[in-house]
Amino acid sequence: MRNLSLSTLGPLAALILLIVLGASLNDNFLSAANITNVLARSAFIGMIAVGMTFVITSGGLDLSVGSMAAFVAGMVILAMNALQPQLGVGLPLALIGIGTALAVGLLAGLANGLLVTRVGIEPFIVTLGTMGIFRSLVTWLADGGTLSLDFAMREYIGPIYYGGIFGISWPIITFALVVVIGEIAMRHTRFGRYAEAIGSNDKVARYSAVRVERIRLMTYVFLGLLVGLATILYVPRLGSASGSTGLLWELEAIAAVIIGGTALKGGFGRVWGTVVGVLILSLIGNILNLANLVSPYLNGAIQGVIIVLAVVLQRKKTSAEGR
Amino acid sequence: MKRRQFFGASAALALAAGLATTAVAQDDRTYVIGVSIPSATHGFMGGLNWHAQQTIARLEATYPQLDFVLATAGESAKQVSDIEDMLATRNIDALVVLPFESEPLTGPVKAVKDAGKFVTVVDRGLSVEGIEDLYVAGDNEAFGRVAGEYFKANLPEGAKIVILRGIATTLDNERVDAFEKAIEGSGIEVLDKQHGDWNRDKAFTVMQDYLSKYPQIDAVWAADDDMAIGAMAAIEQAGRKDEMWIIGGAGMKEIVKRIMDSDPQLPVNVTYPPALISSAIEMTALNFVSSTPVYGRFIIGSTLITPENAERFYFPDSPF
Structure with a gap:
């Protein structure tokens, strides 16, 4: 972190404030069980949001991730149920499920990416x-x-x-690994730098011999794979998928990315910021459940206020720096 | 045919209609019945959609003179357009509608009635009385009351419970109010009531937080079987399975199966059958194929499913 300015620390400050608030409202807030719950339930959106950070950084957008997660989960369940009579309950069947999730996620991401890059339709559409x-x-x-x-x-x-x-659950470990890989990919690899370059100005990137279409396609495929990975962890939780699985996950993931300091118009991405964003979003829900602060009808409003505040905190300085 | 026993009344009616068609002289006219329902956004609506499709398939096979138009809508505005289209382009003779919301649908449904069509309103009443010819609904007040009475009868004074609420609607308010009224004076303490939105994932999260917050919970009113499944997973994770039982609602097949097997965690369930749409469609069809009088109100009671009677409520083929 070369530029540890207030703006960079904005979302982090909001996160710390939330943790202090939570701890003062309920003694169980900092208990190991609650922290595990919050981190594990953040893992799904978190992994997807890391992928989304790359898509948004390169000037794209993906609204389909929530539905994609539901679809992947459905396919995993169908595949495992169909093959259970032949394979029986055991490791091979579990591996089939994992393979299905990654393959369907990859193909779904590839479909989005090809439509954006080869057919040339707006990512939003x-x-x-x-x-x-x-x-x-x-x-x-x-x-x-x-x-x-x-x-x-x-x-x-x-x-x-x-x-x-060691008392740390698999979703948390997987999430942490994805974040570390994402952070390295964004900061220390050609892929990450190209993604930022394309998001800043894709014409200049093209003239600089960056294979714009290919990098863009890779961001969507990477996101699809992460949706598949998130689904692998999601399916064992309740063992079911329906039309309401993953509802609005896309908006939560996009909100987390923006709260974390990635520019919605592309050109700058911050993976660790996305993690902070995801944690802020899950903590708000957790605190509202733990402390009867307001009528549950107002939960959405509180969430909205905190999201806007977190972004305001960081925008002040960011615009001054010209980012 | 087993499913027909679900609503004994309409099974009898359907049988009567079968006899009536042969007896009553019919003209050759084809009647078109429009069916407009919310889309399958959660388990209960999924079941309702499935039952609607099954009933329509069965009626179309039984009565060649009936045609059906089925439309599902994800929101009120789409449902209003659906109904306008049915009236304008499909020339319907009757409309069976489960309003997404009461207020916005009242005007459009009244327009159908004013055009001289037969109108059946299902489950959610319109905001103006007297529009519909037939009203078919479940009993939300009883849904809450029956559950509440079970809590009152089976928990000691000073017991602590938590409630998972559905999507914030009048329907949910009616259920919760009736539940709270039923446990009044029993000394049962309601620790918390948050919205789980009739969604497994949301209920799982809310239940996890209840478990972190309250060291003692004796029972859970999940008020819906999707939410009951989410809550059970959270309780199992916390290793507090033996401390509390859960009452869901609506009679999902997996839950009914576990009641049949006398699962101590799920002692009973309260019905709110998604097949109520079938009652509405069948009765509307009867109006056109027989001389059976079909008007007024038909309320399907909410009753307690216990291990003794669970078999009657178990439909392994339904998606819900």
Whole structure:
């Protein structure tokens, strides 16, 4: 961190304020169980938001991630249920599920990316379209109801969400790894720098021999893969998927990215900021549940105020610096 | 045919209609019945959509003179357009509508009635009385009351419970008010009531936070089976499975199965059948194929599903 200015610390300050507020309102807030809960439930949106950071940094947008997660979850459950009679409950079937999630996620991301880069349609429109397609597909696959994983298999893969090592659960470990890889990719690789260059000015990037289309395509594929990864952790939790799975995840992920200091118009991305954004969003919900501060009808309003405040805190300085 | 037992009354009516069609002389006219319902956004609506499709398929096969138009809407404005289209382009003779919201749908449904069509309103009443010919609904007040009475009868004084509420609507308010009225004077303390939005993931999160917040919880009123499943996963994770039982609602097949198997965690359930749409469509159809009088109000009671009677409420083929 070369430029540790107030603006960079804005979202971090908001996060610390929330933690202090939470701790003062409820003694159990800082208990290991609650912290594990909050981090584990942030992991899904968190991993998706890390991928979203790259898409937004390179000047794109993906509205389809929530529906995509539901669709991937549905496909995973269908694949595992279909093959259970042949393979039985065990590691091979779990690996099939994991493979399905990554493959479907990758293909879905590839479809978005190709439509944006090869066909040349606005990302907003492409992903608005695929958002509807994925959501309808999962509702159709589930016959309007819920797709449920066979009970025995759910028990077997349950530890993927609930288990862990040294008391740290797998979703948290996976999330942390994704963040570290994302941060390195953004700051220390050609991919990250090209993404920023394309988001700042894609013409200049093109004249500088950056393969703009290819980098853009890679950001969507990377995001699709992360959606697949998030789904691998999501399915064992409740063992089901329905039309309401992953509802509004896309907006939470985009909000987290922007709160964290990534520019919505592209050109600058901050992976660790995205993590702070995700944590802020989950903590608000957690604190509102733990302390009966306001009528539950107003939860959405409180969330809105804190999101706007977190961004205001950082924008003050950012605009002065010309970023 | 087993599903028909679900609403004994309409099964009898359907049988009567079957006989009536052969007896009553019919003209050759084809009647078109429009069905407008909310889309399958959560488990209950998914079940309702499934039952609507099943009923329409069955009626179209039974009565060649009936045609159906089914439209599902994700919001009120879309539903209003659907109904306007049905009237303008499909020339419907009857409308079966489950209003997404009461206020915005009242005007458009009244326009259908004013055009001289038969109108059946399902589950959510319109804000002006006297528009519909037939009103078919579940009993939200009883849904809350029956659950509340079970809590009152089975918990000692001073017991602590938490409530998971649905999406903030009048329907949810009616249920919660009736529940709270039913446990009044029992000495049961309601620790908290937050919205789980009839959603498994949301209910899981809210229940996790309840468990962090309250060291003692004796029972959970999840008020919906999707929420009950989310809450159960959170309780299992916290390792507090033996401390509390959960009452859901609406009779989801997985939950009913566990009641049949006498699961101590899920002692009973309260019905609110998604198949109420079938009652509405069948009765509307009867108006056109028989001389059965079809008007007034048909309220489907909310009753307690217990291990003894659970089999009656178990439909393994339904998606809900």
